[in-house]
Amino acid sequence: MQTFQAPQSLMPAAHPPLDTEAPAPRAPDLEAARAQVDALDALLRDEFDALRQQKFDSLEQMQADKVALLQSLQQTADQVAALPERPPLWDAITEALAASREAFRRNERLVTRQAEVVRNALRALQAADPGASVDLYDRLGQMHRRGGRRLYSEA
Numbered sequence: 001m002q003t004f005q006a007p008q009s010l011m012p013a014a015h016p017p018l019d020t021e022a023p024a025p026r027a028p029d030l031e032a033a034r035a036q037v038d039a040l041d042a043l044l045r046d047e048f049d050a051l052r053q054q055k056f057d058s059l060e061q062m063q064a065d066k067v068a069l070l071q072s073l074q075q076t077a078d079q080v081a082a083l084p085e086r087p088p089l090w091d092a093i094t095e096a097l098a099a100s101r102e103a104f105r106r107n108e109r110l111v112t113r114q115a116e117v118v119r120n121a122l123r124a125l126q127a128a129d130p131g132a133s134v135d136l137y138d139r140l141g142q143m144h145r146r147g148g149r150r151l152y153s154e155a
Contacts (some may be wrong), residue, residue, distance in 0.1 A: 003110065027079070027083075028076045028079035028080050028083075028087075028090075029076070030080075030087060030089045030090060031071075031077070031089075032076075032090065033073060033076040033090075033093050034092070034093055034096070036069050036072055036073055036076075037073070037093055037097055037100070038096075039069060040066065040069045040070070040073070040097075040100060041096070041099075041100050041103065042067055043062060043066055044066075044103035044104065044107060045103065046062060047059065047062050047066070047107050048103065048106060048107050048110065048113060049094045050062065051107060051110045051111060052110070054114075073097070086102065092145070
């Protein structure tokens with residue numbers, strides 16, 4: 001009678017000794033981070049153009065791309081924070097991010113203004129009462145009230 005023996009790859013391996021040291025932090029890819037900052041800067045310029053030209057259909061994808069870039073840069077910042085000392089290239093990256101902060105603010109101001117215009121237009125449309133008298137001007141540019149004219153002396 002033959003006995004079955006499992007191949008070595010299926011047999012449980014001996015456990016390696018546990019390391020008491022914490023694993024070394026992953027080195028951040030600063031070249032990729034620099035490329036992401038440049039991509040973010042270009043994206044912010046494209047976003048501004050789309051806002052100015054009111055191409056709102058492309059803004060949704062731009063927002064998703066912007067969030068992905070910012071999350072990746074945040075992960076890199078966390079990795080750099082775990083290092084014993086900051087690499088010199090990181091200083092250049094943070095300076096570039098600080099410069100792009102103004103582009104963020106510019107786009108935010110434009111979005112805020114456009115939202116205010118839309119809110120005001122909606123408010124004007126909702127407040128319009130079809131039964132209210134409307135002030136009209138005649139051909140000579142004189143005020144003409146619908147529903148009869150009242151003179152100042154009648155008031």
